[in-house]
Amino acid sequence: MKTKLLLVTLLVPTLSFAQSLERKFEALIRTEKNKPVVTEVVLKDLTSAEAFEGAHFKIVRGKSDEAIKFTDDKALTFRAATTYYHLTKAREYFVNHMKSKHAAAIPQMTIRIDHTNQFSELGHFAHDNMEPQYNNALTVPAGKGLESRGVKPWGTEIWFRPSKKIHVRDLRVNNTANREMQVLMKQFRNQTHMQSLQRFLLTTVLALTEDGVSLDPKESIIRTVGASVIIEVGYQAFDPITKAFSRKWYWLDTAVVPEIIYHEYAHVALSDHLVLSHSTAIIEGMADFFAGQIANSPELAKHIKKYNTYSGKDAERKQDYMIQFEMTEYANTDFVFGMLWSLKEILGEEKGEAFMFDLRKKLTTNSTIRGQLIEGILQTCEESCASPFVDKLRILKALNLRGI
Structure with missing residues (x-):
């Protein structure tokens, strides 16, 4: 009897410890002034003593179902730790601060980093021959799988793509800020040309009147035309100048940008009404x-x-x-x-x-x-x-x- 009691006494603390493991890792965070710094953080709610798996999140690489080990490559564990840390922060915000019952009830989520496959609603992962994905993140809805093809059901997941250096000319993006500036430039150019034309006509008419204010309008006309030429040159040179001085290369490691991690988890937390389609x-x-x-x-x-x-x-x-x-x-x-x-x-x-x-x-x-x-x-x-x-x-x- 005493032996049984002793085993129970020893077992209970062990189980309690296993349910609330904590581990320190280096991760990228923001300071109070919004500056990015790499510092040591505490990962909470871990259920594994050797891998990035916890009560709420399991961080895996690519299509693997195994959590990334603490002993894996340092660059990989840095990204896994950063992702885990900020996902925990986002979850605590919705559960504790916003009192979200939906977020609190979400079972352990699989989080994929370095994952390049496209998403398939039927097959979970699109075939490897499909164009690989880089420089973005994606929250995917749960799926029933496809039993006839051996595809198991999956829960809601977040995929963080690996970073890849891409020339800006190869990007398919809508640069709204640049477009707005072009529209403003065009409006200013057209307005300036119209004002220049009005000044030119006014100067010419005055020169031809009996008591002409300006018998020699050449100087005024030159100034008017010169202003229009300068504006037109600036307008036509806008795109070349922008391309010459803007950044030539683009990359984005979504697994280490805190706000992107928060954004993706927010999709999950809001999905009780804003369906992930x-x-x-x-x-x-x-x-x-x-x-x-x-x-x-x-x-x-x-x-x-x-x-x-x-x-x-x-x-x-x-x-x-x-x-x-x-x-x-x-x-x-x-x-x-x-x-x-x-x-x-x-x-x-x-x-x-x-x-x-x-x-x-x-x-x-x-x-x-x-x-x-x-x-x-x-x-x-x-x-x-x-x-x-x-x-x-x-x-x-x-x-x-x-x-x-």
């Missing part, structure tokens, strides 16, 4: 907002030169609504992120945060900015704002300033 401005903008909340910054994925040349997103960048933002190709612009961030500042930090979390209930992945998002914002305010009439007027004013 495809990318839209709404689903990306909502994930951006909560990534900014977790990071405590309006800037996402900026200033990590060693691992990231992506220009990132900025909620404080001023931009007006364009119909293109509704299109899938423009889903990752930061317009919705900025719009939601500005509304939070109107409502106040705590109220705005809860407001956006309630807003997800009024939206679907297919919602549009000018349709269901605006309607959802006003409905949420009607239900939760302290002074709905006044607050809705303030919200509408802010939206109007953004061209909506």
